[in-house]
Amino acid sequence: MTRKIKIFDTTLRDGEQCPGASLNIEEKLEIAKQLARLNVDIIEAGFAIASPGDFESVKQIAEKIKGPVICSLARAKKEDIKHAAEAVKPAEKSRIHTFIGTSPIHMEKKLRMTPDEVLKTAVEMVKYAKSFCPDIEFSPEDAGRSEKEFLYKIIRAVIEAGAKTINVPDTVGYTTPWEFGELIEDIIKNVPEIKNIDLSVHCHNDLGLAVANSLAAVRAGATQVECTINGIGERAGNASLEEIVMGLKTRKPFFNVDTSIKTEEIHKTSRLVSNLTGMLVQPNKAVVGANAFAHEAGIHQAGVMRARETYEIMTPESIGLTESKLVLGKHSGRNAFEKKLNDMGYTMEKENLEKAFQSFKRIADLKKEVTDRDLEAIVAEEIYVAEETYTLDKIEIKSGTKVKPSAKLTLIVKGKKKEAKESGSGPVDAAYKAVQKIVGQRPKLVDYTIQAITGGTDALGEVTVRIKKDDRIFTGHGAHTDIIVASVKAYLAAINRMVSV
Ligand SMILES: [Zn+2]
Numbered sequence: 001m002t003r004k005i006k007i008f009d010t011t012l013r014d015g016e017q018c019p020g021a022s023l024n025i026e027e028k029l030e031i032a033k034q035l036a037r038l039n040v041d042i043i044e045a046g047f048a049i050a051s052p053g054d055f056e057s058v059k060q061i062a063e064k065i066k067g068p069v070i071c072s073l074a075r076a077k078k079e080d081i082k083h084a085a086e087a088v089k090p091a092e093k094s095r096i097h098t099f100i101g102t103s104p105i106h107m108e109k110k111l112r113m114t115p116d117e118v119l120k121t122a123v124e125m126v127k128y129a130k131s132f133c134p135d136i137e138f139s140p141e142d143a144g145r146s147e148k149e150f151l152y153k154i155i156r157a158v159i160e161a162g163a164k165t166i167n168v169p170d171t172v173g174y175t176t177p178w179e180f181g182e183l184i185e186d187i188i189k190n191v192p193e194i195k196n197i198d199l200s201v202h203c204h205n206d207l208g209l210a211v212a213n214s215l216a217a218v219r220a221g222a223t224q225v226e227c228t229i230n231g232i233g234e235r236a237g238n239a240s241l242e243e244i245v246m247g248l249k250t251r252k253p254f255f256n257v258d259t260s261i262k263t264e265e266i267h268k269t270s271r272l273v274s275n276l277t278g279m280l281v282q283p284n285k286a287v288v289g290a291n292a293f294a295h296e297a298g299i300h301q302a303g304v305m306r307a308r309e310t311y312e313i314m315t316p317e318s319i320g321l322t323e324s325k326l327v328l329g330k331h332s333g334r335n336a337f338e339k340k341l342n343d344m345g346y347t348m349e350k351e352n353l354e355k356a357f358q359s360f361k362r363i364a365d366l367k368k369e370v371t372d373r374d375l376e377a378i379v380a381e382e383i384y385v386a387e388e389t390y391t392l393d394k395i396e397i398k399s400g401t402k403v404k405p406s407a408k409l410t411l412i413v414k415g416k417k418k419e420a421k422e423s424g425s426g427p428v429d430a431a432y433k434a435v436q437k438i439v440g441q442r443p444k445l446v447d448y449t450i451q452a453i454t455g456g457t458d459a460l461g462e463v464t465v466r467i468k469k470d471d472r473i474f475t476g477h478g479a480h481t482d483i484i485v486a487s488v489k490a491y492l493a494a495i496n497r498m499v500s501v
Pocket of ligand 1: 204
């Protein structure tokens with residue numbers, strides 16, 4: 001019989017912790033909705049005690065998202081657990097995930113507690129969490145570097161206290177597949193009670209082994225895997241959901257397990273997370289990279305044309321990568337536009353839909369065919385923005401080899417037009433200086449990337465910027481066939497987010 005592996009998605013908790021990925025509540029809800037469509041078993045929606053914003057987003061996800069279990073992280077502390085319990089309470093199915101360090105280095109240096117004190121706290125806090133919610137997950141933090149005998153002891157004790165899932169994290173990404181698989185086997189051997197509950201793993205990618213370690217754990221008997229979309233997360237990130245799921249699916253005879261993931265939603269989810277976090281996906285990334293299904297080499301192309309299996313171990317369709325037949329153009333109406341977005345899985349409020357439609361019309365005037373990827377860029381730009389304090393009215397650029405680049409631009413600020421003219425080292429520099437002059441602030445530009453969305457010189461350029469103010473990072477997107485306009489739109493989107501907090 002095939003075993004079922006539960007997929008625990010922590011994009012909104014561990015993934016969101018990585019520098020620059022911070023999301024606002026609307027964006028988190030949008031991702032949670034898509035995770036529900038992807039059919040993950042559990043959504044770790046956040047760390048409720050971390051901030052009022054975190055608490056509120058976990059709560060709203062618990063209220064609005066149906067299907068998956070909604071979970072909040074909590075340290076093994078009463079205050080944490082109380083906050084987590086309150087935040088997940090509205091959910092159809094809720095879970096509290098509590099943790100405490102069990103490696104010698106974590107106990108001594110971070111917690112300043114003896115092993116006995118750690119054990120006692122873990123048991124008490126699992127029982128305390130249990131008084132709010134029946135579904136409790138416990139993690140011995142840094143399990144990969146913990147002494148095995150102590151690990152068995154604490155796992156046995158928290159199961160007795162009522163934990164329903166034991167999660168074994170490799171917090172620092174130090175272990176290897178052989179060791180990690182063995183650790184999982186040893187836990188199953190030495191704590192037989194674990195067979196009645198879920199045994200989970202949570203791997204980090206510091207040595208590029210997060211997915212390999214997770215798969216080794218599945219082979220060894222783990223029943224839940226914690227992962228993130230596109231593998232985002234602190235440092236080198238977490239195990240990537242799409243790689244684990246497609247690994248298990250593509251090599252099913254080898255693993256003999258199933259997941260409940262609707263793999264056709266993978267591509268869309270990856271795009272959404274990348275758009276909203278501003279964390280771009282490398283082109284050669286397994287499963288979701290832009291080149292993952294591109295067969296450029298002539299010899300491969302010939303093979304793929306004759307029979308796909310020659311070089312293709314998975315089909316693009318299996319992750320939802322289909323070139324849609326319905327391409328929109330300048331004569332497409334509002335209904336066709338809305339239907340297309342719905343087909344692509346986007347649902348929008350009326351007002352945002354109208355804005356996206358206007359934006360589509362402007363693009364369609366400049367570009368013959370508007371593709372799915374173009375639409376994704378338009379959607380990313382139009383619907384996930386903060387209140388628009390500043391909007392671009394018009395811009396004129398002078399640049400070239402023998403002129404000093406300059407920009408003259410007009411912004412609409414609270415219904416009034418404001419104009420500025422600046423010069424710079426290039427047209428983007430000049431335009432950004434003009435924006436700064438009107439806004440009266442100079443946030444640091446930490447990241448600027450530009451991508452051509454489709455081929456051809458009339459392609460839509462998508463610019464992603466990240467700006468920094470007081471240690472907070474704000475992301476903005478802009479898409480346009482003119483890359484200077486796209487650049488200014490992206491910068492304004494980031495500034496609008498900055499001034500809205
Ligand atoms: Zn982690």
